[in-house]
Amino acid sequence: MSELRRIAVLGGGLMGSGIVHVSIVGGYSTVCREVGNAQCERAHTAVKRSLSKAMEKGELTAEARDAALNRVSFVTDLGSAASADLIVEAIVEDLAEKKALWSAVDMLAPPATVFASNTSSLSIAAQAAATRRGDRFIGLHFFSPVPVMQLVEIVRTVTTSDSTHALAHEFVRRIGKIAIDTRDSSGFVVNRLLVPYLLDAIRAFEQGVGSVRDIDLGMTLGAGVPMGPLALCDFVGLDTLHRVAESMYSEYRDSRFAPPPLLRRMIVSGYLGRKSGNGFYRYGGNEPEPNALMG
Ligand SMILES: NC(=O)c1ccc[n+]([C@@H]2O[C@H](COP(=O)([O-])OP(=O)(O)OC[C@H]3O[C@@H](n4cnc5c(N)ncnc54)[C@H](O)[C@@H]3O)[C@@H](O)[C@H]2O)c1
Numbered sequence: 653m654s655e656l657r658r659i660a661v662l663g664g665g666l667m668g669s670g671i672v673h674v675s676i677v678g679g680y681s682t683v684c685r686e687v688g689n690a691q692c693e694r695a696h697t698a699v700k701r702s703l704s705k706a707m708e709k710g711e712l713t714a715e716a717r718d719a720a721l722n723r724v725s726f727v728t729d730l731g732s733a734a735s736a737d738l739i740v741e742a743i744v745e746d747l748a749e750k751k752a753l754w755s756a757v758d759m760l761a762p763p764a765t766v767f768a769s770n771t772s773s774l775s776i777a778a779q780a781a782a783t784r785r786g787d788r789f790i791g792l793h794f795f796s797p798v799p800v801m802q803l804v805e806i807v808r809t810v811t812t813s814d815s816t817h818a819l820a821h822e823f824v825r826r827i828g829k830i831a832i833d834t835r836d837s838s839g840f841v842v843n844r845l846l847v848p849y850l851l852d853a854i855r856a857f858e859q860g861v862g863s864v865r866d867i868d869l870g871m872t873l874g875a876g877v878p879m880g881p882l883a884l885c886d887f888v889g890l891d892t893l894h895r896v897a898e899s900m901y902s903e904y905r906d907s908r909f910a911p912p913p914l915l916r917r918m919i920v921s922g923y924l925g926r927k928s929g930n931g932f933y934r935y936g937g938n939e940p941e942p943n944a945l946m947g
Pocket of ligand 1 (some may be wrong): 662664665666685686741742743746753770772773793796888889896
């Protein structure tokens, strides 16, 4: 098994910036590739913010934070990201975009480089098929917020080699996460169970079963979940949830995975959840407030 020293993260949004955080705290020299300078700046700010949060919680010293920040660079050039030992992709949940990116990276990366997708629901096999390295292709599915959530699903597809699988386990162990192995089946373990629940919460709201506040309070106080399902939808990002639901629905043709009409209406209206400042809640003040526009 080749030794991992340099990690590249493609995409520095919600998930990519979190993966950068755990990679640099884990001691890896890391490069994050984004599509423009403004996106690089935003990703850099997100990483600095989350490292400071970890420091405030006593998980990192100021020296460890500074050392971690010295291990990362943010680039727009794909070539400088492609030379890493492991490349983790966390761009938008769109198979055509992921395949186009992988096929471009495949032309630039050394043969030994291992590719990993953080997809929530798209086929690992289909992404691997866009490259000439099906044996060095795997899924590494992190959870949000990445620095906090312990789990990583390791998704082995039909072409993945034993050494790639072992390398993925080694990476997950070294960044202090706990791995579960799953098959390359849309949604893997966690989203297979979680996504129908989130979509059901939206349908319950859509059908007037309860208000945003009451549905979320019902589940936090009545079922003991740490965050209500509608708050969780906002946290995941309504656009991302919609893409995940679409891809699971197209794989299983099961109505449990079909995105509710309200979700589409919210997205076209620019309600993407936390990242746009509004969704089922509004995120202007100190505490999120149920979005009055949602009725
Ligand atoms: N949001 C979640 O809770 C969650 C959890 C697990 C996995 N995921 C998966 O992680 C991936 C990213 O999701 P996210 O929530 O971080 O989305 P996001 O919208 O926050 O970030 C995506 C980022 O990718 C960038 N990007 C787009 N094309 C790119 C390219 N060609 N090269 C480099 N950067 C590019 C965008 O500029 C954006 O910053 C998706 O596949 C999603 O399904 C999301």
